[in-house]
Amino acid sequence: MNTNRNRMSGIRFTLVVALVFLGCFTAHKSNAQDGEQLFQQCKACHTIGQGKLLGPDLLDVSKRRDKVWLKNFIKSSQTMIKAGDAEAVALFEEFNKLPMMDYNLSDPELEAIIKYIDSFSKADSEGEEVSATTSDSLAAVEAVNYLASIDTEENRKKGKELFEGKRKFNNGGASCISCHHVNTSDAVQGGLLAKDLTKSFSRNGGLSGIKGIIEFPPFPAMKDAYQHAALTEDESMKLQVFLMHADEENAVSESSISELIKQGLLGVLILLVIISLVWFKRKKRSVNYQIIKRQRR
Incomplete structure (x- = not known):
């Protein structure tokens, strides 16, 4: 009888250990997947090893900042800036005082995002870390080449038509002019519900910034509006060209x-x-x- 009881206890213990191990493995896998999914809302402003956009490149960010600091900054960067945190204030000044949205994320979600970013880091011993200067230089060259390939009068014209709603978006999204205005010589008066986009090209760091905002909207209203009506890559490109020329037309030194x-x-x-x-x-x-x-x- 005692032997059977001991055998049953052993089986139960083995099952418990297996379930715990399976749970940890599943949780780890889920964390990685969740981190990648959660990072999608950061792509408008940040890359991981691709250079600066509206905000800094996040490659190896855990080596530059404490994890607690990172979590607090993601939750509410403006709270830290108003509290006088030196590093937060320096970042705010460096990136044109463009406020980062607050993210009401749980601690496991914050952990998942940080783990996802860290998964791109290279070990120090490998000596393969990409310097910020190198990644910025590569990004600048790519931006110049990309601009040369898309900067045509036809793309500017079609971008203007998309902005004003004269040309419909493929997925049925609302025209930009519903909420925004752009001041050009032949402009149609746009909406006043959101920010004037006349100088958005230079204000948001050029093509990379505009592309990020269009394709991965960081603003709640814009995100909701295009959640099920995402713009195509071609539509995004034409809008980028239109906004670039609008900015140049209104340039005042x-x-x-x-x-x-x-x-x-x-x-x-x-x-x-x-x-x-x-x-x-x-x-x-x-x-x-x-x-x-x-x-x-």
Whole structure:
């Protein structure tokens, strides 16, 4: 009897160990898959080893930042910036003060994202780490080549038609002009529900930034609008070209703005001097006073 009990206990123990092992394996596999899926919402602003977009390249980010810091930053970067965290403030300044969205993620989800990013890292001993400078240079060359291949008048025209809704998106998405406006010489007045996109090309880091936002929308309203009506790669490309030309058409250098301000201030100063001179020669007493004064004489 005791032998049977011991045998049953052994079998139960073995089953428990097997289930725990299977659970850990499944959880690990699920974590990796979840991390890749969760990272899709980061692709508009970040790459892993492909260079900077709207935000920094995240390759080896765990070697540069503490895990607790990373989790807090992902949850709410603005909270850290307002609290005066030096590293968070430096990143905010470096990337044109473009605020990163807050992500209400659980701790396991944050762990999954960080593990997914870390899976691209090279071991130090291998000596195969890609430097940030090298990846940025490669990204810059690719951007130049990509631009040369797509920058045509036909693509600009079709991009404008897609933006204004004169040409429909293949998957039935709403036209950009429903919410946004772009100021060009032949522009149609756009919506005011979202940000003016006239200078979006330079504001968001060029082609890579625009492409990331279009193909992986980081903004909740835009994400919901195109969740089941994603733009094709060809549509994205034509919109990129249109927005690039709109930006160039409205380009005003900082030196020109400064010169305009200086000339305006000089004009105001001259006007004030003229007004002062005229006011100084004004009549100080009434006409009746002068008549009475003559009569008294």
